[in-house]
Amino acid sequence: MKPKVLHLLPSSLSARLSLWVILFVAILFLATFSLMFYYARQAVRAEAEGKAEDLLQKMEITVQNTIHEKEVVARQTHWNVQQNLHNPAKLEEYLQEILRNAPEIVGVAAAFEPDYYSGKPGEYMIYYYRKGAKLIRSEQFANESYMHQPWYEETKNRNAEYWSDPVENYKTNGEPIISFGLPLNDGNKTVGVFAIDISLYWLSNVIEGKRPSQNMYGGVATRKGTFIVHPDTAMLKPGSMFKLMEQFPGDKYSFIAYKMLGGETGSASLDFYGTRSFIAYKPLEGTPWVIDLVCPEEEVMGPYNQLISLMLLIVMLAIMAISAFCYFFIHRELRPLRSLEASAKQMTQGNYFAPVTTSGRQDEVGSLTNSFVAMRRSIRKHINEIDRTREKLNEQNKALNEAHEHVKEAERVKTAFLQNMTDQMNEPVLEISNVVNEVREHLDDMDHDRIVTLANKMDGYTQIITQLLTRMLEVATNQEKEEGSE
Numbered sequence: 001m002k003p004k005v006l007h008l009l010p011s012s013l014s015a016r017l018s019l020w021v022i023l024f025v026a027i028l029f030l031a032t033f034s035l036m037f038y039y040a041r042q043a044v045r046a047e048a049e050g051k052a053e054d055l056l057q058k059m060e061i062t063v064q065n066t067i068h069e070k071e072v073v074a075r076q077t078h079w080n081v082q083q084n085l086h087n088p089a090k091l092e093e094y095l096q097e098i099l100r101n102a103p104e105i106v107g108v109a110a111a112f113e114p115d116y117y118s119g120k121p122g123e124y125m126i127y128y129y130r131k132g133a134k135l136i137r138s139e140q141f142a143n144e145s146y147m148h149q150p151w152y153e154e155t156k157n158r159n160a161e162y163w164s165d166p167v168e169n170y171k172t173n174g175e176p177i178i179s180f181g182l183p184l185n186d187g188n189k190t191v192g193v194f195a196i197d198i199s200l201y202w203l204s205n206v207i208e209g210k211r212p213s214q215n216m217y218g219g220v221a222t223r224k225g226t227f228i229v230h231p232d233t234a235m236l237k238p239g240s241m242f243k244l245m246e247q248f249p250g251d252k253y254s255f256i257a258y259k260m261l262g263g264e265t266g267s268a269s270l271d272f273y274g275t276r277s278f279i280a281y282k283p284l285e286g287t288p289w290v291i292d293l294v295c296p297e298e299e300v301m302g303p304y305n306q307l308i309s310l311m312l313l314i315v316m317l318a319i320m321a322i323s324a325f326c327y328f329f330i331h332r333e334l335r336p337l338r339s340l341e342a343s344a345k346q347m348t349q350g351n352y353f354a355p356v357t358t359s360g361r362q363d364e365v366g367s368l369t370n371s372f373v374a375m376r377r378s379i380r381k382h383i384n385e386i387d388r389t390r391e392k393l394n395e396q397n398k399a400l401n402e403a404h405e406h407v408k409e410a411e412r413v414k415t416a417f418l419q420n421m422t423d424q425m426n427e428p429v430l431e432i433s434n435v436v437n438e439v440r441e442h443l444d445d446m447d448h449d450r451i452v453t454l455a456n457k458m459d460g461y462t463q464i465i466t467q468l469l470t471r472m473l474e475v476a477t478n479q480e481k482e483e484g485s486e
């Protein structure tokens with residue numbers, strides 16, 4: 001029993017050949033384009049990673065420029081602050097002027113070593129911050145001594161510029177901040193720190209506004225896992241990177257995160273909130289922070305994906321074109337075979353005289369067509385000979401039947417003749433038998449005349465019988481002569 005799948009194949013030879021050719025071409029296309037797309041994807045992926053790194057470089061430049069602008073403002077005002085160290089009143093006016101002229105700075109401070117001013121024993125800090133349109137002065141920040149706050153302690157100990165990391169309770173008007181500190185020197189001695197405060201909300205908004213694409217986003221984080229730039233302001237708090245890692249418990253996320261915090265440079269492909277994305281990361285030059293950029297694969301792989309769709313469409317159209325070409329070409333090439341098929345069907349129905357033209361083709365189809373035509377001619381010739389022989393046999397049979405009828409008629413006549421002769425001979429024979437019986441019974445009583453009369457009577461009947469037998473012999477002799485002559 002044939003497999004059921006074979007019944008699904010078309011019965012036409014041209015259609016079957018076209019189907020097999022299309023299947024082969026489709027497999028060849030699939031193998032070729034799969035191999036091509038595999039290597040193309042590798043190349044595009046490498047290009048995409050390079051593009052993501054380029055975008056990261058642009059974002060790094062944006063962050064550096066934004067931070068550098070504030071550093072320049074701080075350095076320019078730092079010189080004036082240091083020139084007026086011995087005039088606290090002048091310092092206060094100058095700090096207020098900084099806030100008025102630089103709205104992106106939310107706070108500014110000048111903090112000194114204890115007892116630096118003789119008239120101000122203990123710790124002394126001039127701190128102004130903006131609250132709406134007002135400038136508020138405070139001698140404390142975060143309700144604790146500034147002496148051990150990182151922006152002051154690290155800047156003084158290093159005696160160099162320093163960006164402090166965000167701290168949980170270090171906020172201005174409820175906004176988390178980072179501080180840029182510069183040491184204040186009186187002669188060769190560090191006597192205090194001048195610092196400006198930058199809102200992380202403002203910084204994130206500025207960076208987000210300059211990102212290269214709406215589908216891309218990036219962040220800047222400290223080595224302790226705190227974001228200072230992030231599109232989600234809820235993440236701008238200490239330990240936010242570790243909380244983010246909890247949302248993605250996979251080992252790969254943690255591995256990439258710790259590589260970032262370790263100051264390494266690299267890229268990877270990760271799934272963020274259901275979107276496959278590239279992530280590129282590196283240390284932010286000139287700062288103790290790290291920067292990363294998350295770029296959806298569709299953003300950089302979009303042209304490749306469009307190329308896949310376009311190539312699939314081209315392949316489908318090519319297969320359709322090849323299918324049509326194969327079908328019509330094979331259909332045309334096999335037209336003589338269909339003519340042979342029709343002629344063969346007519347032959348099975350007994351029609352050997354339907355016209356079949358010879359083919360001028362030199363291939364196998366032409367040879368088969370011409371051979372089939374020659375075979376049909378030979379069969380027709382043989383059939384004609386058989387017909388002629390049959391006609392002759394029919395004529396001979398007709399003659400034989402007529403002869404047989406003549407023989408039958410002759411036999412009938414002969415039988416009738418013999419029957420007639422026999423009937424004619426019955427009376428003489430019977431009379432002879434009666435005479436013989438009479439002679440046998442009355443011989444002693446008969447006289448000579450009676451005996452002579454009976455003898456003459458017997459002799460007459462004998463002659464009649466003899467004549468009848470002679471005629472029968474003549475008829476038999478003539479019939480044998482006729483049969484011998486035939």
